[in-house]
Amino acid sequence: MNLEAVVRCARDWWNRVGESIETSELYLFGSSIYRDGMQFDSNRSDLDLVTLIPDSARTAVDRFHWLVELAKHKQKLELELVPLLQRASAASSAVSLIPLTSDELAADVHKSKAKSFFAGNRFLNVRTGEEFPGLPGAGIAGDRPPLIAQALEYAQDLRCKYLSVPATGKTNALQWTSEDEPMPKSAMRCVAQIAAGNGRDAKEDERFDVNVGFSHFNAYVFQMRHVDAMYRSLYDWLIARSGGRGAREGLSSDMHLFVTEAIFDLAVSSDNTASKASKTLPGTSAQTRQEVISHAPLHVVFHINRSGHLAGDHDTLIAATTEATFNLKWRNQPYLNVRMAEKEVKDEIAACEQRGDASARVRRIALLDEQRWQAIKRSDLERGFQLLLFFQRVLFPNDLTRDQVLVLAMQSYALLCQERGLPKASSFGGPLVAENPNLEDTPGPESIYFGIEAETLKAYLRDTFQDDSLLHLGANPQSLRSFPEDMVAINFVPLLVKALLDSMPTVVDIPGKSEEYVEVACELKYWTVGVS
Structure with a gap:
């Protein structure tokens, strides 16, 4: 070029x-x-x-x-x-x-x-x-506050799609139609987060509620309908889409663009924390901000022994998670490292090669297999630990117990990764199924099957239903948040992390480029548990 x-x-x-x-x-x-x-x-x-x-x-x-x-x-x-x-x-x-x-x-x-x-x-x-x-x-x-920033990101993304005009002519990149939804579901979720983000119009736990999003946007457009004919047309369209009089039509690319820009204005006007940006002259301000946020990463290492356990006492692990969380917060890479028992395996392979007899050759094959699984598991562990640490406040909102259950989740996730290298592994899985309808039409898992140790599960059932029969849970599914936090951290969260990582590109930067559905999945209150 x-x-x-x-x-x-x-x-x-x-x-x-x-x-x-x-x-x-x-x-x-x-x-x-x-x-x-x-x-x-x-x-x-x-x-x-x-x-x-x-x-x-x-x-x-x-x-x-x-x-x-x-x-x-x-x-x-x-x-x-x-x-x-x-x-x-x-x-x-x-x-x-x-x-x-x-x-x-x-x-x-x-x-x-x-x-x-x-x-x-x-x-x-x-x-x-x-x-x-x-x-x-x-x-x-x-x-900007995260729930406001996501709307700015959303609008920017759709603007770019609108402008993705090829040399052959205009496309219909933003054209939308649906028999079921009153407006694009992504737009309704975006507005619901705006409503929750300003602290006035919706509760925090309603931030992914599409009905809240539609209602809030409808109310905003109603207020703006006399400002310009574009808003009046949009108001008439919303009324028709929600069952009022008028043709229930889809969105053309142009009208979808205007919906997006209206959402942008709603987001900016809802931000109570930031003053409006003013035009700035070219200078060193951008460089200065980059210098402020840039920082050499803290050196964080999590050790995994050959049996797959996360090594270290509780205080050491808490210190490591705190340091890794700092790296993730400020995007200081590498965020963390995982060390396996590579040298121990390598030395044993060398000893087998030196011996050279039949049993040593057979043992060497098993060790080479272990060595390759170590490399695979290291990547899974590093990405999984990053996801757990970055979304820890969403997964475990209780400040008093978060450190404790976070370590439990990491220890259990390490054992799940160990299972991938073992034939006929069966420690994870079980008769329970958790479902999250908010993950419909996303790459994320809508359902996850998991199990809980029998006596622990019976105790929960007795506390909830005064009976330890699983039939009660089948007839009356319960919120995942109703289960003890340590039980969820050990038995469910590792499987959730694995399912989310399987849905994401392996090269994605988890703190910087995780899609919205990942946070939705980590909101455990959206999961309902029944019997499979």
Whole structure:
């Protein structure tokens, strides 16, 4: 790829765009400029661009019209880049364009949920050729509350999808229809979190309730219906979708974009903790924030013995989990390390090779098998421990017992990983089934089968039903939160962690890029336990 030609093409295109709509600076980032574009594949990689939405487009209506016009111009850039990038097909978009509001930039919010994304990457100003170690102004306002930030991430993601126009013409990336739902379920969940996040309109345990989300959005649009004809049309659509008069139609891509921008405005107006972001001049603020949050990682090691047990006394393990939690909080990698008994196995293999007799050769095969399982289990353990530690407050909300049950969950998860290397392992699993309807239509597990030690389970049944028969649980499923916390940590949480990791890409950064459904799954109050 001729980077100079690509930059010139983008600059000329952006100048033409500026003749019809207001624009600010345009930046190139990502693999096209990283290490002189060594990792950029012109036939497969996206050309990553980002620009700031002008302050004149501060409202949902103004942003909507600005984005619609930008999408028309975007196709022309795609057409011009096809020969420059030597793309085999023009049917898919070659350019990923992120239009940022000043609110998103000031809070350094990125659609991938990656922390310090705009402060931590390098950006090339397409007009001036100047390269910045961080987008100017990124992160200067600090973090938004998580339930508000998720809405900004949501809106940014859908904006980018709307702008994913290929050279062949406009797509219907945001077109939506459903016979069952009144509006996109992801939008309703997003609004429910906004309602819970402002501390006024919903309780914390309602933050994934789609009915709460729909009701809250409906109320907001009702208040805005006289502000602009777009809001009036949206209000009429919502009424029809919820059973009122009017045609029960789906969402066009354009109307879905406006819904998204309305949700964005609702989120920003609901944030009680942050002052509105102001436009900032290019300088060192982004670098300064990156310097503040960057920190050498604490060296944390969890040791696993050959029987699969997490080694160490209670105080030592608490200290290690506290240090690893600090690394995860501040994204200091590596977050933690897991050490297996590799040297012990390696030395035993060498001894067998030195002996060389028949029994030693047979033993050597078993040891080589153990050695390979150690490598597999180390990866599973590191990812599982990261997930447990990062979501510990969601999994175990009781501050007084959290450390204790967290260690129990980690010890039990280590034994679950050990089982993967043992033939006919059967310690996990059982007659109980936990179900979480909030994970429907997500990659996460809707149900998990697990077991509890017989006497412990009978004691729970007697306390709950005055009888130790499982039939009671089959007829009257109970919230998982009603079970003793240590019982859940030992018997259910390890299986949940394994199921979540199986649903996630192996390379995903758990603190930075875990999807929303992972947190939903870790909210144990959403799980109901019955009999399989």
